[in-house]
Amino acid sequence: MSLETFFQHLSNGLALGSLYALIAIGYTMVYGILRLINFAHGDIFMISTYIVFYGVTMFLMPWWVAFVVAILLTGIFGILVERVAYRPLRDSPRISVMISAIGASFLIENLAIVIFGGRPKAFPIPDYFNQVAHFNTISIPFANFFIPIVTLTSLVILLFIVNKTKTGMAMRAVSKDYEAARLMGINVDNIISITFGIGSMLAAIGGILWGIKYPNLIPLLGIMPGLKAFIAAVIGGIGDIKGAVIGGFLLGMSEIMIIAFLPSLTGYRDAFAFILLIAILLFKPSGLMGQNVTEKV
Amino acid sequence: MIKITDLHVYYGGIHAIKGISLEVPKGKIVSLIGANGAGKSTTLRAIMKLEKPKEGTISYRDQDITFEKTQKLVKNGLVLVPEGRRVFTNLTVEENLILGAYARKDSDEVHKDLEWVYELFPRLKERRKQKAGTMSGGEQQMLAVGRALMSKPEVLLMDEPSLGLAPLIVKDIFNIIRKINSLGVTILLIEQNAKVALEISDYGYVMETGNIVLEGKGKDLLEDENVKKAYLGA
Ligand SMILES: Nc1ncnc2c1ncn2[C@@H]1O[C@H](COP(=O)(O)OP(=O)(O)OP(=O)(O)O)[C@@H](O)[C@H]1O
Ligand SMILES: [Mg+2]
Numbered sequence: 001m002s003l004e005t006f007f008q009h010l011s012n013g014l015a016l017g018s019l020y021a022l023i024a025i026g027y028t029m030v031y032g033i034l035r036l037i038n039f040a041h042g043d044i045f046m047i048s049t050y051i052v053f054y055g056v057t058m059f060l061m062p063w064w065v066a067f068v069v070a071i072l073l074t075g076i077f078g079i080l081v082e083r084v085a086y087r088p089l090r091d092s093p094r095i096s097v098m099i100s101a102i103g104a105s106f107l108i109e110n111l112a113i114v115i116f117g118g119r120p121k122a123f124p125i126p127d128y129f130n131q132v133a134h135f136n137t138i139s140i141p142f143a144n145f146f147i148p149i150v151t152l153t154s155l156v157i158l159l160f161i162v163n164k165t166k167t168g169m170a171m172r173a174v175s176k177d178y179e180a181a182r183l184m185g186i187n188v189d190n191i192i193s194i195t196f197g198i199g200s201m202l203a204a205i206g207g208i209l210w211g212i213k214y215p216n217l218i219p220l221l222g223i224m225p226g227l228k229a230f231i232a233a234v235i236g237g238i239g240d241i242k243g244a245v246i247g248g249f250l251l252g253m254s255e256i257m258i259i260a261f262l263p264s265l266t267g268y269r270d271a272f273a274f275i276l277l278i279a280i281l282l283f284k285p286s287g288l289m290g291q292n293v294t295e296k297v
Numbered sequence: 298m299i300k301i302t303d304l305h306v307y308y309g310g311i312h313a314i315k316g317i318s319l320e321v322p323k324g325k326i327v328s329l330i331g332a333n334g335a336g337k338s339t340t341l342r343a344i345m346k347l348e349k350p351k352e353g354t355i356s357y358r359d360q361d362i363t364f365e366k367t368q369k370l371v372k373n374g375l376v377l378v379p380e381g382r383r384v385f386t387n388l389t390v391e392e393n394l395i396l397g398a399y400a401r402k403d404s405d406e407v408h409k410d411l412e413w414v415y416e417l418f419p420r421l422k423e424r425r426k427q428k429a430g431t432m433s434g435g436e437q438q439m440l441a442v443g444r445a446l447m448s449k450p451e452v453l454l455m456d457e458p459s460l461g462l463a464p465l466i467v468k469d470i471f472n473i474i475r476k477i478n479s480l481g482v483t484i485l486l487i488e489q490n491a492k493v494a495l496e497i498s499d500y501g502y503v504m505e506t507g508n509i510v511l512e513g514k515g516k517d518l519l520e521d522e523n524v525k526k527a528y529l530g531a
Contacts, residue, residue, distance in 0.1 A: 147369065169392055173385045179347055180383040183446070185371030185400025 009205040009260040017252025018151035022206030023229030024244035026199030032239040039101040042226015043108040048074040048207030056124040063126040070125040074152030078200025110128025112219035231277045235243045304353035315507035328486040328494040331504030337487045360426040373398040374451030382441045386430025397447030414443040434461045491528040
């Protein structure tokens, strides 16, 4: 392999890893606070791409307006999913909530098929992002620079919120002990809503970037990236934000590199993520960054 | 300040509190003593709405709070130091203290109170950047008390604040309880250490299997033959 193609793969890996990381953060934040895998997260991610599509094609918004609207509406959508599917089951056994999460996921997917239609739609990519940067003989699509930069910026903002603000402190407190958090005067339900809102907004950012890179929109497009990002979150140690990011980059990068170095295995691309998941669960179930803490009951 | 009338609390089918009535007057220290499983913690949890009362009423500052939300109570100065510390082990000592003031709006005062809590518990100041989970049990107990003080309580409910503390520190804690009481904070105290508790209390209640079986001035209870036999080890 020439150095040129290697750099191209590297930039693709970084971009894909960024996307996984953005989605994985949502899984990990919700898990951290509710001990729940939000199976609808991939579908929330999907919704954001369609909001951009309709914003631009139907409501004739400029692309950047459509992006902002998509991020905000997707955040609200995530909060609604929690209100409707999870909050009523707050005191129920965890298995009920999990089933509700799977139900929510199917419901969103099927509603999306009914409302958006099953025929693929083209994500409206602004020309700006279609440019390609040339360095000598290497040509790298603009999106491959843009995606990691947006991801890292989002991550810095997120870490600031979680670690430095009062709300972030409350989020960490709630993730440890609901009751003690209530005794501090924290409105636990609000904090959970904020968590869903932030996680869904990050998924929306991921969705928009995904659309720019893979502009073919179908209602089920959230399933695979959702599963992969979930795996990334588990690899990093679910509940840990930095872990989710590391897991995302690791998974995205290795997926691209495997195809690059072993093209004959291209067909196993998706299987690879699951093999990695099984390996992690066997050898380090708490993930790379996770501590071996006993499960909260 | 607090008035409980004919309170019943159930855990599923278990009738944990069987119609108790008690009163905590403003500015006083009242203690609640009794054997393990008598229902002391449940009483405090019911006041804070961590458990739902099934029957009866609870009032605070002459307002019915039987169904008021926990977070609202905290905002209004009703604060619990829960049984078993319950500090946020994943947060630093200082973050725990700042969260204690979560419901407060007066951020200038919060800063002063932080310094005051550090004065009361110098150990917490030494450890302030440390994760609460890395502290010893006794240090965590100090943190739990300090965190509650940061809420600027009008009434402080304390569920065994001296649990697991060395005798010298227990004395410190009781001195601190007396001190914050002298600053005008009303206190409802649960203690295994009945003697020390009754000594600093204006009034006391004795609980047995969900009922209040005896009440009286702290001094009188200390002299009571039954109390002596059952709780003072005499
Ligand atoms: N979550 C619960 N589920 C079922 N029963 C409970 C629960 N919590 C307490 N109980 C029962 O309620 C009764 C009162 O318990 P409580 O914790 O109020 O006792 P306590 O007086 O605080 O005891 P201790 O001195 O040991 O702390 C006990 O019989 C206990 O077993
Ligand atoms: Mg108790």
